[in-house]
Amino acid sequence: MKNRLRNKYDVVIVGGGPAGLAAALGAQEAGAEHILLIDREIETGGILNQCIHSGFGLHYFKEELTGPEYAERFIRSVLSGNVEILTDSYVLDISPDLHLEVISGNDGYLHLKGAAVVLAMGCRERTRGAIRTPGFRPAGVMTAGLAQKMVNMKGLLPGRRVAILGSGDIGLIMARRLTLEGCEVVGVYELLPYSNGLTRNVVQCLDDFDIPLHVSTTVAFIHGQNRVERLTIAPVNHQLVPDPSRSRDVNCDTLLLSIGLIPENELSTRLRLRMDPATGGPQVTSTLETSLPGVFACGNVLHVHDIVDFVSEESLRAGRFAAELALGIRRPCDNISLQTGENVASCVPHSLSPDREQTIYFRVKQPMKHCLLTIGDRYEKKFRMLIPSEMIRLTLAPEVLDHYFGGKLKIDVQPQKVA
Amino acid sequence: MYDVIIIGGGIVGCALARELSRYNLRLALIEKEVEVGFGTSKTNSGIIHAGHHSAEGTLKGKFEWAGNQRWDDLARDLKFGFKRIGELLIAQKPEDLQYLEDLKKQGDSRGVTGLEIWEPKQIRKAEPNLSHSILQALHAPTAAVINPYEACFGLIECARQNGAQLFCDHPVMSIRQKDDGFSIQTGQKKFLSQIILNATGVFADRVAAMIGADNFKIFPRKGEEYLLDRRLQGIVSHLIFPTPSATSKGVLIIPTVDGPIMVGPTAEEVDNRENLSTSFAGASKIFASVRKSCPAISERDTITEFAGLRAVSGTNDFIIEPSPVKGFYNIAGIQSPGLTAAPVIATFVTEMLRADGLALTEKSTWKAAIDGPPHFAQMTTRERQAAILDDPAFGRIVCRCESVTEAEIRYAIRHGARTLDGVKFRVRAGMGRCQGGFCTTRIMDLLAQTLAIPLAEITKRGRGSNVCTPRHDDLSVEDLG
Numbered sequence A: 001m002k003n004r005l006r007n008k009y010d011v012v013i014v015g016g017g018p019a020g021l022a023a024a025l026g027a028q029e030a031g032a033e034h035i036l037l038i039d040r041e042i043e044t045g046g047i048l049n050q051c052i053h054s055g056f057g058l059h060y061f062k063e064e065l066t067g068p069e070y071a072e073r074f075i076r077s078v079l080s081g082n083v084e085i086l087t088d089s090y091v092l093d094i095s096p097d098l099h100l101e102v103i104s105g106n107d108g109y110l111h112l113k114g115a116a117v118v119l120a121m122g123c124r125e126r127t128r129g130a131i132r133t134p135g136f137r138p139a140g141v142m143t144a145g146l147a148q149k150m151v152n153m154k155g156l157l158p159g160r161r162v163a164i165l166g167s168g169d170i171g172l173i174m175a176r177r178l179t180l181e182g183c184e185v186v187g188v189y190e191l192l193p194y195s196n197g198l199t200r201n202v203v204q205c206l207d208d209f210d211i212p213l214h215v216s217t218t219v220a221f222i223h224g225q226n227r228v229e230r231l232t233i234a235p236v237n238h239q240l241v242p243d244p245s246r247s248r249d250v251n252c253d254t255l256l257l258s259i260g261l262i263p264e265n266e267l268s269t270r271l272r273l274r275m276d277p278a279t280g281g282p283q284v285t286s287t288l289e290t291s292l293p294g295v296f297a298c299g300n301v302l303h304v305h306d307i308v309d310f311v312s313e314e315s316l317r318a319g320r321f322a323a324e325l326a327l328g329i330r331r332p333c334d335n336i337s338l339q340t341g342e343n344v345a346s347c348v349p350h351s352l353s354p355d356r357e358q359t360i361y362f363r364v365k366q367p368m369k370h371c372l373l374t375i376g377d378r379y380e381k382k383f384r385m386l387i388p389s390e391m392i393r394l395t396l397a398p399e400v401l402d403h404y405f406g407g408k409l410k411i412d413v414q415p416q417k418v419a
Numbered sequence B: 001m002y003d004v005i006i007i008g009g010g011i012v013g014c015a016l017a018r019e020l021s022r023y024n025l026r027l028a029l030i031e032k033e034v035e036v037g038f039g040t041s042k043t044n045s046g047i048i049h050a051g052h053h054s055a056e057g058t059l060k061g062k063f064e065w066a067g068n069q070r071w072d073d074l075a076r077d078l079k080f081g082f083k084r085i086g087e088l089l090i091a092q093k094p095e096d097l098q099y100l101e102d103l104k105k106q107g108d109s110r111g112v113t114g115l116e117i118w119e120p121k122q123i124r125k126a127e128p129n130l131s132h133s134i135l136q137a138l139h140a141p142t143a144a145v146i147n148p149y150e151a152c153f154g155l156i157e158c159a160r161q162n163g164a165q166l167f168c169d170h171p172v173m174s175i176r177q178k179d180d181g182f183s184i185q186t187g188q189k190k191f192l193s194q195i196i197l198n199a200t201g202v203f204a205d206r207v208a209a210m211i212g213a214d215n216f217k218i219f220p221r222k223g224e225e226y227l228l229d230r231r232l233q234g235i236v237s238h239l240i241f242p243t244p245s246a247t248s249k250g251v252l253i254i255p256t257v258d259g260p261i262m263v264g265p266t267a268e269e270v271d272n273r274e275n276l277s278t279s280f281a282g283a284s285k286i287f288a289s290v291r292k293s294c295p296a297i298s299e300r301d302t303i304t305e306f307a308g309l310r311a312v313s314g315t316n317d318f319i320i321e322p323s324p325v326k327g328f329y330n331i332a333g334i335q336s337p338g339l340t341a342a343p344v345i346a347t348f349v350t351e352m353l354r355a356d357g358l359a360l361t362e363k364s365t366w367k368a369a370i371d372g373p374p375h376f377a378q379m380t381t382r383e384r385q386a387a388i389l390d391d392p393a394f395g396r397i398v399c400r401c402e403s404v405t406e407a408e409i410r411y412a413i414r415h416g417a418r419t420l421d422g423v424k425f426r427v428r429a430g431m432g433r434c435q436g437g438f439c440t441t442r443i444m445d446l447l448a449q450t451l452a453i454p455l456a457e458i459t460k461r462g463r464g465s466n467v468c469t470p471r472h473d474d475l476s477v478e479d480l481g
Ligand SMILES: Cc1cc2nc3c(=O)[nH]c(=O)nc-3n(C[C@H](O)[C@H](O)[C@H](O)COP(=O)(O)OP(=O)(O)OC[C@H]3O[C@@H](n4cnc5c(N)ncnc54)[C@H](O)[C@@H]3O)c2cc1C
Pocket: A014, A015, A016, A017, A018, A019, A020, A038, A039, A040, A041, A044, A045, A046, A047, A048, A051, A089, A090, A091, A092, A120, A121, A122, A123, A124, A125, A144, A145, A146, A148, A169, A170, A173, A261, A264, A267, A298, A299, A300, A301, A305, A306, A307, A308, A311
């Protein structure tokens, strides 16, 4: 096994979820010869392996697949090419000159070098500490993703009577999953005045199962010495502070948290990449290259996506650009800075090149009906509805960009008067 | 029949067990939780106090400095993390300056080494992120930090290696006096012993009452603590103490031995001895107070919080004495600096037993040190390579946030971890940013395999805290057909 591995690669990809797999394909298509994909788990596929529900691939494959099916298609293409896959292996550290320190169940301790490195480590879930819910610390409080893994991979239930705090997509999907498993889901409680999940998930996972969604509501106290026994639920005011006078208690034995995802930043911060506080991930150029030359990022480690199809699309490009760098192919030079304007929470990438068509992603700060998106003064588009939980993806033609050569381009969303 | 039974496996009970294991005694420790250290001893600030804080003329004052000096040897022998990072007690108001002088005098007269008053320039050089409104600070280089639960695990492992017996998950329900000693009934079993040492923390008066030895009362006082993201690591390098007010000792900034910053504790009287809840009020109090000395710290950086109960006695001092019932000793009211003092409390009690006629002959085989658990994260590259070659389980990282390997988790389970918390407190797996989001199921697998129990029986911290339930449909396909 040992001599199988080289110590120098054109492109090394850290993480074998949908992002890493697509990056490997992209690198291969662009002509890189030596590509290594590293994942911590025994199997590639990342989070998709535990997402056994369907709804993946509608954009990318134009058909509805389950998570593992979606991953399978990519894994098959990757396996048929020249990508080396190193699973059960963990990237501990990356040096600024792109040496990777890897430990592996099979191959022991490894040192490798990549001419280019693609970060594709995915994201993690926000935990109870991040919201400081007062109360006891019993068993039965866990993130929705952990519950998903328990149910789908281990054949265990997190409990019998379940409440869900936060209306992120994983929480919504778990509300349906647990109901189908015979659990009683007593309600989903969302701090903000609107759901944080995709509309289709609210309809298909809550409405269709008569599970109530309580917005502007939170868990004000967790009761139970050893195991969750009860929650105090309270509506919140405009400052999002719970109002104890209108609180009530709900009996349950489990509290799932679906309160957001954050990019897995361990390696990005070790590499001292320039970060974007709005996305929680690194800042990148139009070629998805970070502030450290040769290091690229894609998928949820760059910014949290709501649908995996966009992850794949973005990561194919990242892989391609990484390969081009490794092969010494001249890449476009960015000279336009992309910035968030009115009502825009975050955008990716952070700079653009006027040389070719550019793909950008952004999210709005709050739900907006009938609004007008403008990007500089050469691009506008009307939307009937924009919500923070749905990331918008757009492509901009060189003609739109040319005008801003050397300058700044701002994304604004303004409410529109409807006649 | 045992010679001595210690009830309560907190830091005090564990220190007693190790100390008494030096002698030829039939010795056991009985603990109600599934693992030692799961009471107040795991939910505190983890500070080995510098030696100058506790008032003269109290047992606390007597033991703080003596206790402090014991920890270098203990940490070396028992292989737990220990750093003398020093403490700065800051004065932000002119009227606080006198307090610093008085405290320095108290420390100096006790022999506490290195106490120094620092002026703003020196403070700013050492701690650039502290508020610029600090007038003076008292620097105490002897203050140190540890992970208190690691100390418990090390002490008990050493005691066991030297012949002491440990019975966890044995809540003492009743105690009866017999002609030749006591009979102790736990939830599982009956024990007989000549001598009982009651080291049951906040429950000490309840346990003493089982035999009419409760000539004192315990008033639990809750303290909440908040652990912050590694992002803030290094924002201060010393322990930061405010000048205490008449009502409160104030909120501390604690660079924990593992690096992350912790802030706390609060102080609140409670009735319920199991009330370990945290509150909005506690969090706001802590962060409001901390912001005064270190403006960059915010509640948004919290990754987890917890609360602990101080066992405050009516005299507000330690109670370490023979009870009215001969052979039954109370080691109670061990509030702060109880962690610091525990090693000397153990020697003090041992001498008390000797004086009362217990025959103490030293074992020639007694070993002060234990091998201690492996720490992959702290190994050099070469050590890592060797470790993986020796055991491939070192090549499998289970906890990403803290780089904990499967081999370390297996070791922890072989050495007494029975629960998710037990694993977490021994090897830090699940203690980082994701708080177990990724690794919980892997750790459950390892516990289930090693202990040969079904996954559904795994608990967070003992009886009743099961992490999950089996599916309803344990019916097999045939049953449905
Ligand atoms: C619990 C959970 C449930 C989700 N459910 C859905 C859903 O139902 N539908 C949906 O559209 N989206 C879902 N998402 C979002 C989903 O993560 C993305 O759509 C997609 O999986 C992101 O792909 P990725 O490759 O960026 O990340 P991931 O799929 O998370 O893959 C990252 C991979 O990197 C590996 N890795 C990380 N660090 C290292 C390292 N240092 N060394 C080696 N390997 C490493 C990980 O083991 C993992 O395999 C979910 C996310 C989470 C966290």
